[in-house]
Amino acid sequence: MNDCIFCKIIKKEIPASVVYEDEEILAFDDIRPQAPVHTLIIPKIHLASLKEASPEQAALLGKILIQAREIARLKGIDATGYRVVLNTGPDSGQEVLHIHFHLLGGRRLGWPPG
Amino acid sequence: MNDCIFCKIIKKEIPASVVYEDEEILAFDDIRPQAPVHTLIIPKIHLASLKEASPEQAALLGKILIQAREIARLKGIDATGYRVVLNTGPDSGQEVLHIHFHLLGGRRLGWPPG
Numbered sequence: 415m416n417d418c419i420f421c422k423i424i425k426k427e428i429p430a431s432v433v434y435e436d437e438e439i440l441a442f443d444d445i446r447p448q449a450p451v452h453t454l455i456i457p458k459i460h461l462a463s464l465k466e467a468s469p470e471q472a473a474l475l476g477k478i479l480i481q482a483r484e485i486a487r488l489k490g491i492d493a494t495g496y497r498v499v500l501n502t503g504p505d506s507g508q509e510v511l512h513i514h515f516h517l518l519g520g521r522r523l524g525w526p527p528g
Numbered sequence: 529m530n531d532c533i534f535c536k537i538i539k540k541e542i543p544a545s546v547v548y549e550d551e552e553i554l555a556f557d558d559i560r561p562q563a564p565v566h567t568l569i570i571p572k573i574h575l576a577s578l579k580e581a582s583p584e585q586a587a588l589l590g591k592i593l594i595q596a597r598e599i600a601r602l603k604g605i606d607a608t609g610y611r612v613v614l615n616t617g618p619d620s621g622q623e624v625l626h627i628h629f630h631l632l633g634g635r636r637l638g639w640p641p642g
Contacts, residue, residue, distance in 0.1 A: 503609025
């Protein structure tokens with residue numbers, strides 16, 4: 415997608431603080447962090463949200479979750495704990511229409527989750 | 529796990545308001561809802577948290593996300609939007625040590641997510 419900011423980050427047209435990258439996944443720190451650790455994990459394929467995901471993409475989505483766990487380990491919040499958040503649609507506040515998982519940790523996270 | 533409350537719900541030893549069930553996944557409404565829609569989606573296999581998930585379980589985790597999307601449709605929050613939350617470890621407030629995804633919607637969800 416030409417006008418997608420996350421696709422531009424994937425193509426290195428916009429800088430980002432990259433935490434992890436492989437053929438399918440990119441992870442980078444959120445520019446408006448809500449916790450000491452706040453990293454976004456996205457698929458490189460453009461997918462607007464969970465609503466557009468096909469059942470065939472389940473393995474990719476699950477791989478992102480497994481990678482979130484690995485990033486939590488890298489960031490040193492493996493023992494203290496962390497929250498993974500996936501927003502979909504207006505009520506969730508999803509701003510960028512390229513599916514992204516938020517990994518948050520490094521502080522006590524409240525309940526409800528928003 | 530004999531003493532796991534979610535395993536007991538899976539075995540129908542404890543009642544729950546079941547929303548969806550198949551061979552691998554069970555979904556039921558949270559008894560302490562934090563939004564008009566608040567459903568928990570769990571794998572039937574006992575897995576304490578994302579920390580214990582193996583890369584081979586990525587497809588199962590992704591299938592749970594795809595199912596969350598389907599439950600959002602069933603619950604009528606597909607257009608208004610929803611948030612999926614996965615807590616891991618103490619800072620997240622994870623209470624039951626059987627991995628569970630929270631699906632929340634039916635109201636505007638705030639930011640930060642806890």
